[in-house]
Every structure is written in C-alpha cells, then in structure tokens.
Amino acid sequence: MLSSQNLEHHKSIYLKVLLALFVLTVLTVAVSFFDFGSITLAILIGLTIAFIKGFLVAGNFMHLLDEVKPIYWLLALTVVFFFVLFFMPMLWEMNLVTVE
Missing domain, CATH: 1.20.5 (Single alpha-helices involved in coiled-coils or other helix-helix interfaces)
Incomplete structure (x- = not known):
C-alpha cells in the first residue's frame, strides 16, 4: 500500500510530466508556423520535440525509468x-x- 507521502510524490511527478507535455505540444504547434529555410531543419526540430515527448511518456507513464x-x-x-x-x-x- 502506498503511503500518503509516496502518493503525493507520484502525483507531483505526473503533474510535472503533464505540464511538460502540454508545453511541448504548444511548442510543436508554434514551431510549425516558423519558416526555417530548410525542410531538413524543420523535420529535425519536430522529431526532437517528438522524441522528448515520447521519452517522457515511456519513462514515466510506462515506468521504464524504474x-x-x-x-x-x-x-x-x-x-x-x-x-x-x-x-x-x-x-x-x-x-x-x-x-x-
């Protein structure tokens, strides 16, 4: 059984990940409006943001960091x-x- 303190710790981690995913999603949408002059650079930036979001989801929600x-x-x-x-x-x- 989880203690109250341990449960609060997990809740705070999930809320931080949720906030980070929200910020990265807004960043993804904002970046899509920029003209980088190179499609390669635009794809690289988009994939980097997607990689970070995937790492956050896999590491925290799928408990792979543990x-x-x-x-x-x-x-x-x-x-x-x-x-x-x-x-x-x-x-x-x-x-x-x-x-x-």
Whole structure:
C-alpha cells in the first residue's frame, strides 16, 4: 500500500510530466508556423520535440525509468542482433561464411 507521502510524490511527478507535455505540444504547434529555410531543419526540430515527448511518456507513464538494467540489456541485445544481421550478408558475399 502506498503511503500518503509516496502518493503525493507520484502525483507531483505526473503533474510535472503533464505540464511538460502540454508545453511541448504548444511548442510543436508554434514551431510549425516558423519558416526555417530548410525542410531538413524543420523535420529535425519536430522529431526532437517528438522524441522528448515520447521519452517522457515511456519513462514515466510506462515506468521504464524504474527498470534501467533490463532496458540496457535489451538495448545491447538489439545492437548485437543489428550488427549480426547487417554484416552477415557481407560476410556471405565475401565467402567467409559457408554452409556445409
């Protein structure tokens, strides 16, 4: 059972995240009216704001910030599989990998 003090702490975190998401949403809408002169820069700014909003939602509402060690293991495993799948066709074409 959560104590009253612990519950207030969680409520304050959720309210801060809600406020940050609201501010970032307003910022996203405001940025859409600016002319940056480059579509690449506009996309980069939009994706950066979206990444920050996604991090806030995933980290706080999905409680991923509390599970750091399993997340690092999954990230490392993903990187290993990426490199295996990325380099395997090259090694195959160079005849460094053979099937008996």
